Every structure is written in C-alpha cells, then in structure tokens.
Amino acid sequence: MKAKIVTLPGDGIGPEVVTAAIEVLAAVCNKFGYEYELDEQLIGGSALDVAGSSLPEATLKACRQSDAVLLGAVGGPKWDDPNASDRPEKGLLGLRKELGLYANVRPVRPHADLSKASPLRADLLEGVDFTVLRELTGGIYFGEPRERRQENGLTLALDTMVYSDAEISRAAHMAFRLAQGRRGKLTSVDKANVLESSRLWRQTVTQVAEDYPDVELEHLLVDAAAMHLLTRPASFDVIVTSNLFGDILTDEASVLTGSMGNLPSASLGEDLNQFGQPRGLYEPIHGSAPDIAGKGVANPVGTINSLALMLRYSLGWEDAAAAVEQAVDVALSDGCRTVDLAADGEKSLNTTEMYAEVVARIN
Ligand code: NAD
Numbered sequence: 468m469k470a471k472i473v474t475l476p477g478d479g480i481g482p483e484v485v486t487a488a489i490e491v492l493a494a495v496c497n498k499f500g501y502e503y504e505l506d507e508q509l510i511g512g513s514a515l516d517v518a519g520s521s522l523p524e525a526t527l528k529a530c531r532q533s534d535a536v537l538l539g540a541v542g543g544p545k546w547d548d549p550n551a552s553d554r555p556e557k558g559l560l561g562l563r564k565e566l567g568l569y570a571n572v573r574p575v576r577p578h579a580d581l582s583k584a585s586p587l588r589a590d591l592l593e594g595v596d597f598t599v600l601r602e603l604t605g606g607i608y609f610g611e612p613r614e615r616r617q618e619n620g621l622t623l624a625l626d627t628m629v630y631s632d633a634e635i636s637r638a639a640h641m642a643f644r645l646a647q648g649r650r651g652k653l654t655s656v657d658k659a660n661v662l663e664s665s666r667l668w669r670q671t672v673t674q675v676a677e678d679y680p681d682v683e684l685e686h687l688l689v690d691a692a693a694m695h696l697l698t699r700p701a702s703f704d705v706i707v708t709s710n711l712f713g714d715i716l717t718d719e720a721s722v723l724t725g726s727m728g729n730l731p732s733a734s735l736g737e738d739l740n741q742f743g744q745p746r747g748l749y750e751p752i753h754g755s756a757p758d759i760a761g762k763g764v765a766n767p768v769g770t771i772n773s774l775a776l777m778l779r780y781s782l783g784w785e786d787a788a789a790a791v792e793q794a795v796d797v798a799l800s801d802g803c804r805t806v807d808l809a810a811d812g813e814k815s816l817n818t819t820e821m822y823a824e825v826v827a828r829i830n
Pocket of ligand 1: 758
C-alpha cells in the first residue's frame with residue numbers, strides 16, 4: 468500500500484528541517500521497499516501570505532485524506548501583530564483540533580554522547596528515558612471565553628482553563644496504555660491545590676487508574692514536577708498532563724537532550740487511516756527559530772525523529788522507524804553535531820551535512 472503523506476513545511480526553519488526529513492524518508496523507503504506519495508500544503512504565516520488564512524481549506528482537506536502529516540514549524544515576527552484576527556499559531560491549533568488529535572506524545576531520551584550539550588550533570592542524565600503525553604485539544608488554549616474587555620477604566624484580558632472528565636479520561640487511558648508498554652509507571656501532573664480543573668484532572672486520572680492495576684500512578688503538582696524533571700529525571704517513565712503544563716514542561720525536558728532541536732513529537736487521535744493505524748501529525752517540538760532561519764544551520768534531528776514516529780505509529784513500518792532512529796543515534800555517536808549541539812571547539816555540520824550523515828548510515 469502506498470502511504471499518502473502531507474508535508475506542511477510552514478515558516479522559518481520549518482522548510483529546512485522538513486526537507487531533511489523527506490530526504491531521510493526517501494532513503495529508508497528505498498531500503499525497505501516501501502511506497503509513498505507526498506503532498507505539500509500551506510500552513511501558518513506562509514499560508515496567511517499566499518492564501519489569506521493560516522489554515523487554508525485545501526490544507527485541511529488534504530490532511531483529512533492523508534495517512535499522516537509531517538509539519539515543520541509555524542510563526543515568526545512578520546505575523547506577530549497582537550491585533551491580527553488570524554495568526555500562524557491559530558492555523559496549527561486549528562489543525563490539531565480539526566483532526567481530533569487530542570494526545571501529543573513526546574519521547575525524551577538523551578543520547579549519552581550529548582551530555583556535554585546539556586546544562587545538567589552527566590550523572591543526572593544516566594538512564595533518562597521517559598515519554599510525556601500532553602493533552603492537546605482542550606484546556607486554556609481552547610477554553611472560552613477568551614477576550615479583552617474594558618471594566619472600570621481598566622483593560623482586562625482573560626483566558627479560560629476548562630476540561631471535561633471525558634477529555635481527561637481519554638488522554639489518561641492513552642497514557643496508561645503507553646506506560647503498560649514501557650516500565651509501568653505513570654506520573655500525572657496538575658495544579659490540584661489551586662485549580663478546580665486540576666482537581667477534576669486528578670480525580671478522573673485516579674478513577675481511570677482502576678482499569679490499570681499493573682501501572683503505578685504518582686500525582687505531582689506542576690511546580691514540583693518542574694523541579695523533579697531536573698533533580699530526578701531518570702525516575703520518570705510516562706508523564707500525562709494538560710495542554711498548558713505539557714507545553715512548558717516539554718520545553719524544559721528538551722534541554723536534557725542537549726537541544727530542543729532534538730525532540731520529536733506525535734499527535735494522535737482516534738481516526739484511523741488506510742493502514743488501520745491512527746492518522747497522526749508529526750512535528751519537532753521546537754518553533755520556527757527566526758534567529759537562525761535561512762542560514763541552513765537548523766538541527767534536523769527532531770524532525771527526522773518525528774518522521775520515525777510517523778513510520779511507527781501511522782504506517783506501522785517498524786523496521787523503517789527503527790532504522791531511522793538507529794541511523795540518528797549512530798551519527799550522534801560518531802560525533803556529528805549541528806551548531807546547537809557542538810561543544811566549544813567542536814566542529815559543527817550544517818543542516819544538509821547533518822541529514823546526509825543520517826542518510827549515509829541508513830544506506
Ligand atoms: P523556537 O523553538 O523557535 O526557538 C528557541 C531557540 O531554540 C532559538 O534560539 C532557536 O534558534 C533555537 N532552536 C529551535 N529549534 C532549533 C533547531 N532545530 N536547531 C537549532 N536551534 C533551534 O522558539 P521561539 O523563539 O520562542 O519562537 C519562535 C517562533 O516559533 C514564534 O513565532 C513561536 O510562536 C513559534 N513557535 C512555533 C511552534 C510550532 O510551530 N509548533 C512551537 C513553538 C514556537
């Protein structure tokens with residue numbers, strides 16, 4: 468079966484890292500004899516410029532008809548006007564919502580040879596291997612009302628953090644199943660000492676836990692979790708948390724790996740594709756990095772590892788997924804470094820050289 472893959476390069480370094488992943492896809496499919504077709508579509512700021520919308524109808528249609536979607540990044544100073552009615556990030560949030568992608572899975576597994584690139588001591592990084600499941604289509608990023616209004620001569624701005632038990636429950640079930648396939652430990656992160664939505668979160672996760680007696684459940688407040696991620700990162704197996712907390716904690720967790728340019732993600736829902744697998748959206752966790760866009764130095768590893776997740780979760784091509792991950796691991800072990808990973812005095816590769824090293828190790 469031929470896989471239908473939509474690519475959404477987006478803005479800033481997005482096109483640079485997506486190009487890298489496409490080259491790796493070509494190499495690995497050639498090696499294992501898999502067939503695919505690519506359909507490039509617009510999203511974010513570049514879509515606003517060309518089509519007048521951050522999520523054009525054609526993009527949404529193509530994604531709905533695809534088996535999987537590979538995205539670079541969206542956003543940039545050009546589209547930062549706070550009064551604009553449409554913004555690049557709105558396109559991405561809308562896509563996740565429209566595709567029903569309620570779970571964002573982010574594996575964090577620092578490469579042993581990159582410990583110098585991490586601000587954490589090497590002994591703290593030993594054995595770190597966890598996955599964060601961030602709820603993606605609820606919480607404060609979507610809650611209504613969200614508005615500015617004038618009251619008694621003051622300008623007020625408000626957002627709404629809202630969760631239903633059903634939204635929490637489906638994310639929790641996916642997280643417990645992930646933990647069952649790993650070391651059997653789940654940490655649920657909330658702010659139940661202050662927030663009503665977090666009290667419902669904790670109560671619902673505790674109820675769902677009854678279906679998974681083989682998984683050990685731990686609850687942490689988000690402020691404590693932020694600290695424990697730095698003091699005992701190796702103790703985590705699977706972390707489940709809300710949209711806002713997950714957004715922040717995964718950026719923090721990314722520095723354990725040396726650079727946020729390394730971290731992949733998979734956004735999954737319940738819709739199945741022609742392979743009978745979830746139709747996912749795969750993207751690195753970093754943004755469009757306007758400070759380095761166009762220089763050809765972006766680290767493509769997060770996007771290449773996102774491609775590996777796509778091969779595994781949406782296409783079921785485990786041999787190809789493992790080959791990509793192994794090629795990245797070996798390239799890093801062999802000393803290949805982009806500028807964000809290179810220690811002082813170490814030689815760095817540009818984006819093209821870095822993906823060529825990965826392709827060479829696949830071939
Ligand atoms: P960012 O992730 O774009 O960059 C943060 C820092 O990390 C920068 O110094 C950047 O150069 C560096 N960096 C990021 N990815 C890198 C890579 N692959 N290789 C090397 N260095 C890398 O975050 P930001 O600067 O806060 O945001 C920039 C824009 O991206 C904003 O418009 C923001 O809204 C948007 N954004 C988009 C997404 C997304 O598309 N999913 C996520 C976060 C931010």
